[in-house]
Amino acid sequence: MxxxxxxxxxxxxxxxxxxxxxxxxxxxxxxxxxxxxxxxxxxxxxxxxxxxxxxxxxxxxxxxxxxxxxxxxxxxxxxxxxxxxxxxxxxxxxxxxxxxxxxxxxxxxxxxxxxxxxxxxxxxxxxxxxxxxxxxxxxxxxxxxxxxxxxxxxxxxxxxxxxxxxxxxxxxxxxxxxxxxxxxxxVPLRIQLATLKSQKVSFAHATTFLYMTGHTVLYAYLKPYIQTTTGMESSWIGVVYFLFGIAAVCGGGIGGTMADILGARRTIIIAIIGLGVVLLTLPFTTPVLALFLIGLMIWGMLSWLISPAMQSYLIETSPETSEIQQSLSNSSLHFGIAFGAVVGGIVIERASIIQTPTIGGVFIILSLLTAGLSIRSRVVSLDQKQKIAQ
Structure with missing residues (x-):
């Protein structure tokens, strides 16, 4: 390297x-x-x-x-x-x-x-x-x-x-x-924008948005969730964030390696299914602290595992506009973070903070749907993109 x-x-x-x-x-x-x-x-x-x-x-x-x-x-x-x-x-x-x-x-x-x-x-x-x-x-x-x-x-x-x-x-x-x-x-701007009319590309960006929305619904309010469900003291929550952070950093590297070895498509599906399972089962682990921490670290790893795989997938899908696709993917990620924080706030106000993992899991399931639609869609060639842009 x-x-x-x-x-x-x-x-x-x-x-x-x-x-x-x-x-x-x-x-x-x-x-x-x-x-x-x-x-x-x-x-x-x-x-x-x-x-x-x-x-x-x-x-x-x-x-x-x-x-x-x-x-x-x-x-x-x-x-x-x-x-x-x-x-x-x-x-x-x-x-x-x-x-x-x-x-x-x-x-x-x-x-x-x-x-x-x-x-x-x-x-x-x-x-x-x-x-x-x-x-x-x-x-x-x-x-x-x-x-x-x-x-x-x-x-x-x-x-x-x-x-x-x-x-x-x-x-x-x-x-x-x-x-x-x-x-x-x-590549002319009109052709770059025309790529968004391709279901393969647009559903890929939707997948990143929904995936990060589901993640952030809980992560944005992780501290009060931990305090509410486990009764953990504030002094220990910093340690939890540190463990989560280490796992998330490792997730980025693991995701890139998996994309090279298994392929970007398989890595994306594995990450989505894994994160969905973790979020939906996390509420059941809170009575056992060790089990909860293990689930939390797996969640941390999976939360950033998809990003390098999705970037590789977009490069494969639209190599001639790969730079703008990577940029749009990064934008989708940050919009997902912002939207997830809003959704999490609504859940807390109108229901309970205990429901945030479940609502987050719903968004992850939706991201699995859009990922499947993207993978099953056909690749649009540059000539076809030019025709679409005209």
Whole structure:
């Protein structure tokens, strides 16, 4: 495996940390800037929405720019956004900093995902994507406890100081370690958009959205769910999140390896069935703590196992528009996270938090349906896409 792929994993981890690292220190931000907790929460919402929408748009706008150069420019913008965040004197400046980091971060994550498979032989493509996915998943699940730890000791700006320093190191690393990577030949926008009319592609994106929705319905409210069903003390919940995070990071690597060995299609189906079984049976394991923790770690692994397999599947399905498909898949993932949090909140308000795993399992079953429809649909050739676009 090309060592540069592991470097891209580190870069993706640094970028991904910014999204959720703030959630553990919202109260500290609210107190320091004299704003409500709800206003502080908007800093997460705006980031996630921009992150989901911006990546495909920016990828198309920058399609002709050499990839190393584009990565360096994006990292410099990302650095500026984090510096703005560190020195934010009020809410408006902090909000602006979040917008800047979201826009640049969205492009950087997808650049890491599309560059990684181009650095290795086709037979290692899934593993390369899986390694980068380990960085993304690791940042999303480990960012919260890391932000909480640094924020409580040194103040809410400390996590962003760390990210700023890591970004500087990433810029140096990209400049000296990465070779120039020419962009793929540009495919007209109308043809790229025409691929979404293909059931094989559209159902694949729907699968990612539904899968992550089902996962997030419970994960977004995991702490109160654990406290309600197991009576676990708050001091131990941080350990649970850490175990879940380790499992999720491993899931990205395992998913990439499985996609290379078993094939992307089989890996996707295995991940969906496995996650559905875990979520639907998890409520029955809460009386036995050891069994519950085992189920939790299997869930953590499966939650990110599908991502590299789906990326590989999309590359196989539409190789000439693979970059935009990977970007749209990343957007589907983040929209699923946002929608799952909303659905979970509705379940808690109108039913009970105990029902969140079951509702999450329903979305996983729906994702199995869309995955099957995608796999059974025929591949649309480039000539056919051109006809559809006309």
């Amino acid at each position: 090309d060592k540069r792929v592991f470097f891209l994993m580190i870069v993706s981890f640094v970028i991904g940390m910014v999204e959720l690292i703030i959630s553990g220190i919202l109260d500290l931000i609210a107190e320091d800037l004299h704003i409500s907790l709800g206003q502080a929460g908007h800093l997460i919402t705006i980031f996630s929405l921009i992150f989901a929408v911006a990546s495909p748009i920016l990828l198309m706008m920058t399609a002709k720019i050499e990839r190393k150069k584009l990565t360096l420019i994006s990292l410099l913008v990302f650095l500026f956004g984090n510096i703005t965040t560190v020195f934010a004197a009020n809410y408006s400046i902090l909000f602006t900093g979040r917008i800047i980091t979201a826009i640049s971060g969205a492009l950087l994550i997808i650049l890491c995902l599309v560059m990684a498979p181009s650095l290795v032989e086709p037979k290692y493509r899934g593993r390369a994507i899986g390694i980068v996915s380990m960085g993304v998943s690791g940042s999303l699940v480990l960012g919260v406890p890391l932000g909480l730890f640094l924020g409580n000791i040194y103040g809410w700006r400390a996590p962003f100081v760390l990210i700023t320093l890591l970004t500087v190191l990433s810029i140096i690393g990209v400049y000296y370690l990465m070779d120039k990577i020419d962009p793929k030949p540009a």
